[in-house]
Amino acid sequence: MNIQSGTASQQAYETLRQRFARMGHIRNALGILGWDKDTMMPTGASHSRAESIATLAVLSHELMTAPDMAALLDRADAPDDAMARANLREMRRQHAHAAAVPSDLVEAASRAASHCEMAWRTARRDSDFAALLPALQTVLSRTREIAAAKADALGLSPYDALLDQYDPGTRQADIDPVFAELSSELPDLIATALDHQKGQPAPLPLPGPFEVPAQEKLGRDTMRALGFDMARGRLDVSLHPFCGGAEDDVRITTRYERDDCLNALMGVVHETGHALYEQGLPGAWRAQPVGEARGMSLHESQSLLMEMQICRSRPFMDWMAPRLRAAFGGSATDAAWTPENLHRLVTRVRPGFIRVDADEVTYPAHILVRYEMETALIAGKMKLADLPEAFNTRIHDLLGLKVPEDRLGCLQDIHWPSGSWGYFPTYTLGAILAAQLREAAERDTPSIMPAIGNGDFAPLLDWLRPRVHARGSGASTVEIVRDATGAVPNTGPYLRHLRQRYCAEA
């Protein structure tokens, strides 16, 4: 009987493995359709494409919530292997999320978000929060209903249930003390950084124009140098840079401006960080839950490690400066093309209203404000009508700026209108993890930064591959970070990094 029961439970696992593979293949199809929508699709196809994407999403959801799934997951037993056990655990987690929400609520939320996104484009242009309020209130209500349903099913608070969708295992109780520390440190840190900057020479602007084909070639060469496998991915152009695509087909995008060559390049290296994570996921677990990236904090840690920790560093600019100059025909005697000046250009601190344009030092202030707002709104402790004033007050506290219109304040991001509540904190958690991972990598392999000064990124990638990328979802974010760095996630390395780079502290 034991053997037979063992066999039945292993058969259940095998059935689940096949079903999740199907969902993985659908997810890959959706990845390509989404990439195409933002890079290639003619405008007239938007309705037809929306129908195809919605149909595949529904088919996948139907597979996940099939009537016998709960019983299969109960009965299943994974082979005696850590990754297989983690795979079954992730199957259960994904199923619990999907099964917690009735499909009519999923549909109502999706419809509310589509409608609100459209309203947002107009409201942002007109800086008219009142015009957005009704649609945004509907999105918030549907989101709170989803949060309540998931909270019940998962035994979490409503906000934690939302957070868990993007960053499995991360809880508000972990974030609160971290963000409280940042909140008290940031104003002084920003002031000190600006003060230090005043004592330095102002960076010289690079002499343009910067022709697009030259920018594209430089971006592609840099991706390759960082370790991007061009046989399993692409670089293209889109309005907003992203990393998408599918397994063995990781597609990143950037955007070129003829009067600036550093923005597109920093976009490329940021998305390359995401892409290296995707390309390094465990190959033996393709299309299975455990083969997916762990969560958005760790994903963002990989893009920010590459962009902020590595490619805005002085050693990187030692290598990049002659390449940049050659790409755009700069003069060897022009001081604008020196590594010093380029490093100054990409580490300039300038408090501003727009999150996506923020520098490394002021960026977390934008996230703190959004985190405070969305936790209060989801908990029902704040009215949506009070959002603009509360938002602007906190921006003033942290950045010393008075928001002149909501277009530059709480209307600037698509996240809330599109229903992505609980996503914002992962940006700053990612920045914290990026610093912690880079510090540990340098401690383990002191040659990493000197090698980068010579254009050799292999030591860094060799360190990251087994410790982060290849673990997939085989462990929690905390476990992966602790195993890689010897410490649980903490702000020490991040604050050290900011103070060293921007306040010239030792």
Next chain:
Amino acid sequence: MNIQSGTASQQAYETLRQRFARMGHIRNALGILGWDKDTMMPTGASHSRAESIATLAVLSHELMTAPDMAALLDRADAPDDAMARANLREMRRQHAHAAAVPSDLVEAASRAASHCEMAWRTARRDSDFAALLPALQTVLSRTREIAAAKADALGLSPYDALLDQYDPGTRQADIDPVFAELSSELPDLIATALDHQKGQPAPLPLPGPFEVPAQEKLGRDTMRALGFDMARGRLDVSLHPFCGGAEDDVRITTRYERDDCLNALMGVVHETGHALYEQGLPGAWRAQPVGEARGMSLHESQSLLMEMQICRSRPFMDWMAPRLRAAFGGSATDAAWTPENLHRLVTRVRPGFIRVDADEVTYPAHILVRYEMETALIAGKMKLADLPEAFNTRIHDLLGLKVPEDRLGCLQDIHWPSGSWGYFPTYTLGAILAAQLREAAERDTPSIMPAIGNGDFAPLLDWLRPRVHARGSGASTVEIVRDATGAVPNTGPYLRHLRQRYCAEA
């Protein structure tokens, strides 16, 4: 009771409408994934993409063959509208095809074809038919099993059952007399055409090279002039030109060579003919069976009408000559760029071994041979081992050429290795319909060809849109052609066209 029964039957139709819409949305997704595979996909993604495509195909097949489909189709009654009734008829036809073949046979056939396609690439390169024989025999056996299963279910002969997959309603009994006539006329027609050609000046080669960006711009301008809606489609590059994509997203491709500008242009106008059909399908029936193109003969008629009847005509070259010359910086005094010479270049007759390189006059000979071979093989009247000799004998009969190696003979096409038996005749049926439609269009609207001489393709498209494109699958090919031209499909206009253009007969 009658009212209630009426309601139940209409509810069944509505349920079917929704299910077929889902299949339509999946088909659109597959169209984009297929296009991407041949134009954008990095090589390393081929396995992942194959899995995604197979998964979507299986999901669609499962929707089509769901246990309650037969009962729904039996019970359903369409609204009182000719297109709705045709829609229900097409649902039944598609279901009958899908349900006739057990899914393990579908899978075995698909696996045999994948394997044989791989073997074919090597065998063709090595001109080694014996090496391909076992794999090709397996494909033929599986195809004959599918043909037998469909023949049983549809009440057709095995070959007609295969043909019906590509060209609904077309039967061997219709094709045989048409192809017998061509078979007896062709040798004399080819001889006369070659004889006439000898009496004409030899065409002057165009002075190259032809830069790719200029070729691409010319192709795009020409597509637009022909009526292609760029907001609902694209032009890209692939190894073999095709028309693919999805509804409201019709994507054609071509291939550029720096030493020839006419091949790519003729490729563009051929695929634009296909694309205009797709873009003109009835908008109210998107994602429904009746909204699809009628079949491959009519589809090929639209590409050949555009390429052969229109764009290789003298009036077209009157308009195109100065554009071509300007695109490639040709001299106004160089006789190579005159309409006369360009027309001679695109109507050159030269018997050869390769079907896809054949001119308009010798092309049907290649199809006749393949049709004779595949009907005999499917009927079991010929052994596969005897194919090369039989093939070469008939090529010699019709074209006077001795095939020196099978690479240039029965190994040249992918159709048989990939399991596409019953497809070849649609090429020549399409050529016949193209001539018949063009003749009728000119009779109805005598200004069509003069307008084309001025670059105005609207009169032609205005004639085709309601008579061919907008009918979708609302009627049979024979009905559509008869309604459009006043006659059932016949070879008269086609042979007249060939004799007028190539033998200078009035």
